[in-house]
Amino acid sequence: MMQKCHRKKGLFPLMALVLFVFIIFSILYKEITTIQRIRQSQPQNEGNDDQPQSSDFQLQQEFLPRPTVLLNRSLSSRAPPDQLACHKHGRPDVDYQYWRWQPLNCNLKRWNVTEMWEKLRGKRLMFVGDSLTRGQWISMVCLLQSIIPADKKSMTPQAQLTTFTAQDYNATVEFLWAPLLVESNSDDPVDHRLPERILRPDSILRHASQWKDADILVFNSYLWWRQGPVKLLWSNEDSGVCEEIDGLGGMELAMEAWADWMASDFDALNKQAFFVTMSPTHFLKEEWEPGSEGNCYNERQPISSERYLGNGIHLPTMQIAEKVLRRLSSKVSVLNITRLSDYRKDGHPTIYRKFWEMLSPETLSKPASYSDCIHWCLPGVPDVWNELLFQYL
16 A cells, blocks of 8 residues: 655756657657557558458558448447446447448458457456556457357456456456556556555556566556656655656656566567557547537547547657657567547547446536547447457467
8 A cells, every 4th residue: 555645846857848849849740650660561462351461550641441340240249348338328329339440552350259269368368557448458358258158258356457267268358457557546446536646656566466477468558647747656765755747757757667677577489568559539629620619529420631630649648658668679569559549539438428426417418528538439449459459469
């Protein structure tokens, strides 16, 4: 249990300010399509989308929305928790469930649930992160569970770790709640809405002890770093005095601690690790419809302009991740979902989700005021992320 700390005012380093300005100017004329090294494309084969093609998956500007159903599954086979099951909460349209992403000049391998289970046979697949990561985990479980007999599967919640088990494959698909990667006072998966965030930036072992034995790891850590300053409580600090810094500074410290562990303790020869890029938000309708007001509420179609780049993609945050991940290029693959998700203003729950607090009649009368434009409906966008993960695996 983390101790409380006293406030200690921190100084924002001049170097960080200079770096921030440099980043902003350096990216103004650069397409922000990937935070991974660009890979060279190989010659393409045509006409068979059931075979893996040599495709440059990092060139995200080549991903365009096409209304094709690539997953052979029925809605009845999916059972996501109520909070993100938008159709169950009254969303009248269904197109958002079926949009898929087709790269230009190459074909993605079709999702195959049996093949995916064979990839997972005898293994532990673990998703580590926040509520957006939980959504991707739920998506994966729903995509996989339809062929597993009811008496051969189980779901086991245990504190921060929830595990789906398929007995016939001796495999698990797990979710570990660790929104800041390092130890923090927000590590309770239920009771984490606190007035202040305190983290131990040099304490990674508490979470690492739970993920170290997994065979395939999928990490994410972006959203929580954009919610104001954080307080640092170092492991060797006995006085309980905390230094307060901005969220981006906290993110860099936490990411560096995570990268140190991955560099020294992760066995990349026998295991696989992925880091998922930022999931965009859609709070400003004027970005895709100039002159209008509102947000993602009542949006029914993806953004059609290939050139669209919304403010829901926070570039300085992505640059921090890029800097840290560059150290781990031989150990961690980047699952770039940012640009392809940025088109999906239609994919958020808005009002069609479970809200944990009672909403007043006044609030209910203004749907846009409480619309969720952060998370994603299920089925929906996270399915696309997992199709890309399937391609990598």
